[in-house]
Each structure stands twice: as C-alpha cells, then as structure tokens.
Amino acid sequence: MRYDLAVIGSGGAAFAAAIAARRKGRTVIMIERGTVGGTCVNTGCVPSKALLAAAKARHIALRQHFPGIRTTAGEVDMASVTEAKRALVDTMRTAKYVDLAADLGWEILTGSARFVDGPAVDVDLAAGGRTRVDAEHYLVATGSTPWTPPITGLTAVGYLTSTTAMELTTLPRSLLVIGGNHVGLEQAQLFARLGTRVTVVEQEDRLAPGEEPEISAGIERVLADEGIAVQTGSTVSSVRREDDLVIAGHRTAGTTDDEIPAQAVLVATGRRPVTDGLGLADVGVEHGPRGEVPVDENLRTQNPRIWAAGDVTGHPQYVYVAAAHGTLVADNALDGARRTLDYHHLPRVTFTSPQIAAAGLTEAQAIEQGHVCECRVLPLEHVPRALVDRNTRGLIKLVAERHTGRLLGAHVLADGAGDVISTAVYALANHMTVTQMADMWCPYLTMAEGIKLAAQTFTRDVTKLSCCAS
Template sequence: MTVNQYKLPVQGMTCTGCEEHVTEALEQAGAKNVSANFRRGEAIFQLSEDWIDQAKQNIEETGYHPDEEEIQTTGSFVAFDRDGDYDLLIVGSGGAAFSAAIKASENGAKVAMVERGTVGGTCVNIGCVPSKTMLRAGDINGLAQNHPFNGLQTGAGGVNLAKLTEQKDELVSQMRQEKYINLIDEYGFDLIRGEASFVDEKTIQVNGEHITAKSFLIATGANPAVPDIPGLKDVDYLTSTTALELKEVPKRLAVIGSGYIAAELGQMFHNFGTDVTLMQRSERLFKTYEPEVSDAIDEALREQGINLITGVTYQKVEQNGDTKSVTIEVNGEKQVIEADQILVATGRKPNTESLNLEAASVKTGKKGEVLTNEFLQTTNDRIYAAGDVTLGSQFVYVAAYEGGIVADNALGVTKRKIDLRFVPGVTFTNPSIATVGLTEQQAKAKGYDVKTSVLPLDAVPRALVNQETTGVYKLIVDGQTRKLIGAHIVSENAGDVIYTATLAVQFGLTIDDLTNSFAPYLTMAEGLKLAALTFDKDVSKLSCCAG
C-alpha cells in the first residue's frame, strides 16, 4: 500500500492545545508522523489516500476547518509491514547511520538510532573535520617559516596549540549540531542513548530495555588499532584522536606507522615546529599505491625535513620520566628514537566487541569486522552493516553511500548492490595524494592491455609558477579502447583534481576525450590533460598553452 505525505491547511487553530486536538483527530484516522502548527495554520502527516476523507471529517468534528482545495501531496511512501518496534533500528550515529536514517525516514519508515557516546561518528568529531582544519593551520605556519620565493621575508612565532585546539573544537561542535543533531528532529527519527547489544536475531538491549525491529543496521565505526610492541601498553602514547587534543606542541614526535593518518599528522606537527620521525615496517611509503606515488611523497617529506625510516622492526617502547623511546632494528642495526610524544598510527579496528553479535548470528572476520555480502547484508539477512565497521573503504562518503543502500534494501524499497569501483581516495599531505580506479598492477591482473603515462610535476606549468615541483601524475589506460581506467596524482590540490579523473574513469572517457577538451591554464587540473598528451607526445617540447 502506498502512503502519501500531505500538507493540509487547517483554519481555527489558535494555540498548542488546538494542535493537539488536530493531531489526535488525524491519528484516529490512521495518520502517522503528524505535525500540526497553529501559527502556520497547517498539519503535515502521512496517510493512505483511501483514508484522507476520513481524516478531514475527523478534523471537522473536532471543530476545526480543513481547506480541501489547498491540500498538497508532498511525497509518497511504502507502507511497511512492521515486525517489531521499528522498521529500521540503527546502531551508531555517524555518516552511514545518518544517511540510512534520513533516507528511511523520507520513505515513511519508523526509525531509531542508538548511540552510546557522542552523536556524529568519527568524521565530524575526531576524524576528517578536526584533522583537516588543524592541517590547514599547519600548512599556513609551515609556509610562513619556509617558502620557495626569493625576496619574501616571512616568519612565524610560536604556535599556541591550545588556541588552535579551542578553535577546532568550536568548529566541530558547530558542525555536529548543524549536520547531525539538528537533523534528528528535522526527519523525525528517535535517538536512544546507551550501549546496544543483541539479545537475539531481532532484539537488542539498551539500558536494560529490549527493543525489536524488522531490520537493523550496524554502523558503529572503528577506532585506532594498537600494535603488539613490547612496552607500548605501559607508555602514555598518542592516537589520532588524542593527538588532536594536545595543548602544547611537542619538541620531538616519534610516529609508529606511516599510512595516511601518520603522514598527515606527522607533517602537521612538523609544520608546527616539531622534530618528527616517521617509522614503518615496509620498505616504501604507501606500499599499495603506485611506486611513482610512493617515491614522490617520500621525496617530498624528506625535502621538508621529516625523518623517514623504512624497513623497521620494532623491538620495544620505553618511558623514562617525560622522555619516551622506541627501539628499532633497520638492516640488522639497532636504533633508539627518543621523543617527547609517541603517535601510534597503525590502522583501525572495528567497534564490534560489545555488540554480542553471536546472539544475532552475525559473523565477523579476523579483525572483528562485520562480514557482509554485495547487498550489505550480514550472515543474518535482517541485519546489515555499513561504513568503517566492515573495514571496507574508510571514507565518510563511502559510508554515507552504503547507508543509503541499506535504507533501500532493508526496507524493501529496491534491491541494490554496492559498487565501489570508482571511489576516489585522498591523503591530505602537502603535496596531497589522490587516486581513483586501477593501478598498473591491478589492471594487468585483470587482463587489460595496459598503457601508462607518467608525468613529473615539473612538466605542469602551475607547479612551476608555484615553485613546488615535487610530485607526479600517472594515468592507466586500456590500450585497446584508450579508455582511462586509473589515475594517480601527487600534487598540490590533488584531491580537487581527482574528481575530474573520477568522472573520466567512471563514464569511460578516452585519452582523446581528455586531450580534445579545454583545460584551464595554470591549474593543477591541466596536469591531467598533459598526462594524457604524454601518451602520444613529448609535452616538454610543446609551448606553454599548446596542449
């Protein structure tokens, strides 16, 4: 049965008591999600078209006057066969959770969200938003102290990290309120405070109360993983969360790990004036990325003065007073890295320990991640999972996309499979790293006739005028069709450029499509066109705008 949402002008309401009378009259006719407003003289509600005449009659009998000529239908919904207290119950309150809650509520479902801590999840509270505003502050301070232009006399005083952290916290609070908390009432779903654990396959327990639902979404996210290094648990170390809460800039920082979190925060503290050492087990940075990407960011970080040690075996971590130390072995030789702070940035682990998933017949993987199929269903087909708790692509925009798919699939609106072939990824170092599509190795493994172009950043006019030429553009092309199937960039604003490449990869544009299009001169986006031209020409022998 289809349910419509109606906006009905109602004359005669003069107070909140009138609103209650109209609401009761509509609910007696079977209306759901009723909102009556005497100031606007209207009622908004969801109801089957078959019962709209009864709703109007009920309002008349209460002594108010519905305006039949002005009634508006503002949307249609699926009428759900509810099996439990809710149509969809969501555990968690981050990007996946809110995306699912909003979409399900728009479709007329009764939705609840359970949150044990702070509403908003990782991105707004402890991830993307706070880290990127602090990274921006670091970039500004770093450029003030060290820039490539002769004749400019700039400098920076000491960094008041407490003030920066206070400003960051204000921004986080504002965005959490505007982009998350305020939306709960806007869309009309329930927020239940407390920790959820499954009792059985269709019931959770929160604060001792049992709550049932037709479908569930597990969207509890992930938290920093801590490696098993002797002595580490006895040391007061930092994680990506606590590093952004510091009030003073450390003089020396040792970073265990060198993925995107380690590189971003390590460079941030370096820009604040910290002596930073990045350590990693593998022989090269970002080992799953293109070698040219790894080499370019390695060169950039070393040029900036960051101490980078690869091929590390961790021996132990110790603390003596305020001084901490990490003992490592590199090529058979022991080194001791001393620091005021140690940042552990070695990946993330899913938040599943307290959910009692066994009771719901939901299986997890080796790292505790919730296992899902292509429809984001778990091993219990009424329970879904989305976002970082699955340890898939850990981007908030992927989490939101997955939450929307769950809202459709769990409620039977449609049946959609996830498709993550064209997800761009960005690391917000300077220069930044951005990728989309296949690497050269992945393309060959899939049987493509692979052609590649590698364009050094010093071939991009924008990089030349910026006096910042450490970086690279690498394109992966299907040699048979000349379609772009992968793009990998290290440059300033690579995250902005990659969206163009994402559209090209997703919609099957060819190298000729790129070379025959206009690229604005003196932008980093022009590098994509120049990299495409490199398949057929030596761009070093072209005039500035000949591309």
C-alpha cells in the first residue's frame, strides 16, 4: 500500500499532522521507535507540571501567608508522588494518543525508520523483521532530547536529566542543577519545595538569560527566598565522586576555581534535535549546524517529498509550535496550500512559581531591530489581585514603540503569568497600541488587569488611582 503521508515520530507535531490528514480523507501511517506520545505527554509538559503542582501544594502547606490559617506538611513519599504522575501520564497517553489513532484510523508501527532511495522508509520492527513504507509525502517529527555539555567525569559519576529526574522514587538530600533557564529553574524549584537542598549554576551572567533583566533579578530573589543557592556567570568544568557525593569543579568569572558538593547532579542545558539513524543524507537532506533538519518557510526539506515539523526543525521548542507545524505540513503537503506561520507574537512560559511569561520582543531585541523604544515596569504591589492574594512577588514590563505607542513585547513575572500573557498575545497579533490596551475592558481583581495597568503607566500615574478606578 502506498500512503498519502508517512509520519516518523508520534508527538505533538506528528499527531497534529496525522489528524489533519485523516480529516482530509487521506491515508496515514506512523512510525515510532520509542513510547507513543512524544516528549510532551511522556517526559515534558504533563509530568513536569504534575510534579510542580504537587511540590507547590507542599510549599503552600509549609509557608502559607494568610493570618489565622494554620497548615503543616510532613516528609514527602516520593515513590507515591512519582507513581501518581505515572498514572496520569499513562491515562493521557492512552486516551489522547493510542486510542485516538485507532479511532481516526491510522496504524502506528513500532520500530526504527531509515530513509532509502525513492524516497521510501525501511522500518526495523521492534517485534522482529523489516518492512518498507512507501508514501507520497513523508514527515520527520522526531522531536528533541536533553543535551549534555562535555564536562569531564560526568558520564562516569552518573547524572540526571529533566527526563530521568522525574522518575526518582527517593529524593536526593542535595542537588546541583547545571543550567538556569526554563527547565533548570522549574526543576530546581520543584526539588527544593519537596525538601532537597538545591544549588543552580548558570554560565550566563543571570538566570533566565533570554528574558528581561528585571525578570531575571525577580526570579533570583524568589529562589533565594526559598533557600535555593544561585551562582551565575559560572561554568562547571569537571565532576568526580567522593563516597556518596558528587564534587563539581566550577569557575566563576573573575574568581578562582571552586567546588560544589551534592548528592546528585541534574543537567538542564538545553535540548537537541533527534535525527540519529534516519539516513536523511541518503535522500538529500543535510543537517543544520545544531543538528536540526533544515526547512523552508513551508516546512519542506531539501527533498521535495520530505517535510519536518516541531523540535527537530530547530524552531522554538514548544508543543503548540509543534502542533501548528503538523497541521501546516498536512495542508502544504496534501493540498499545496503554501501556508506559513507568524512567530512575532509567540508566547513562552516558564512554570516556576511565580511563573515567567513573555510574548514579542525584549527591550534589547527591539533596539537591535532598530525600534526607538519606550518601556514601563509595573511592580505587582500596584496590582489589586496580587495584593488580595498577599503575593506581590513579580512585575509586568511592556515594551512599546515610542512614536506610535504600538506594543512590541510584554513580560510578566507573576502567579498565573501564563494565562495573563494571552492578553498581550492578542494585542501583539492585532498591532494594538498601549493607549488602546489601557482603554480596553478588563475584569477587576484578575491578574490580567495588570497588563491594562501597565499600559496605563505610559500616560498616567497608577499609584494615584483608587483600587478599582482605572
């Protein structure tokens, strides 16, 4: 049988493409060498946020700040926490992936795929034997995997990644997290709130180096308040084991070498595309400089019948980007739609507590692109929702074009920032000005009102407003 679309991988991009193709009445086959569902449901979004929610519940029980309310929290039964996470993942994988494929009518082959002349795909089946898949179009949606930098001794002593850390059934007494971006920050706070003593080392001069400096400073204060040690501008060069401890040697700019002892090390230094064993070069598709599969704006590779989507392309590594890619490939490959995507208002969220969320340009990016900017920073102490929640840790920063007032970027450090940023996404998508944002309806006593208040700071002093008069 010759299929309309053969998909290699079974994550967000793969399923979005397969669903879109089946809705068009086209034939689909999917090939997966590992666990069906890809990163998000198995080792990424779902399990990490489930564990973060559990850790937050314990943290609130230990440190809730409302007068007259008493709560306590005991030791953590990590085996039970991890088992509950696994049960959730298994349920979602079955309902949203395995059963869905069966319901919509495509087969999932379990095995390793490799391109051969044609192009076609040879599949070494996990159950034994080999089969060949022929299709009009092929989609590479194999995702990404944690990347480990070359640190002397790391392999010998053993280390955790964001994937393996979420399978622990006992908590380490102490943990060194190498990497202070979104994954490292989430994992650091997760384990600290469960009772582990945590140190974060980041080679850049601040945490969350891709965010606004005010956001970086704010999240560092939060971590310090929760007892997490942070060393920025520091590079881990070697590790060795002494008894039950790992000793990490590191150098901080302008200082001598130092050492950090910890019972375990978690490496959170980014992810790299998964393309090993695919044989892409044999069908005219070369890798990019970071191992990604190069694609044009329509997500077509150098071979006109082979497409790529999601993390493997080197595009922003978010599951909603992968899903949008998958649908786009189905339209372009099967209908010749020649669609493209606009990333200028793409949101991003780091699920620390408070969350970090942003959309659009940072101030530095706007200046680099030639904009004359005007920016405002609103501390959460001026947002009524934060006041009644007794949690004013955070801020909202808006970046606007000075002569037009058009919003260029929004950056939020707050509880619920991932929901708040949607307001800015719509404003950016519709090229709104901060004046228009300041005059829009917004329900009172919501964190989203902070975006409106931040917009109002461009033309008025919000400290002189009554609590519910805008």
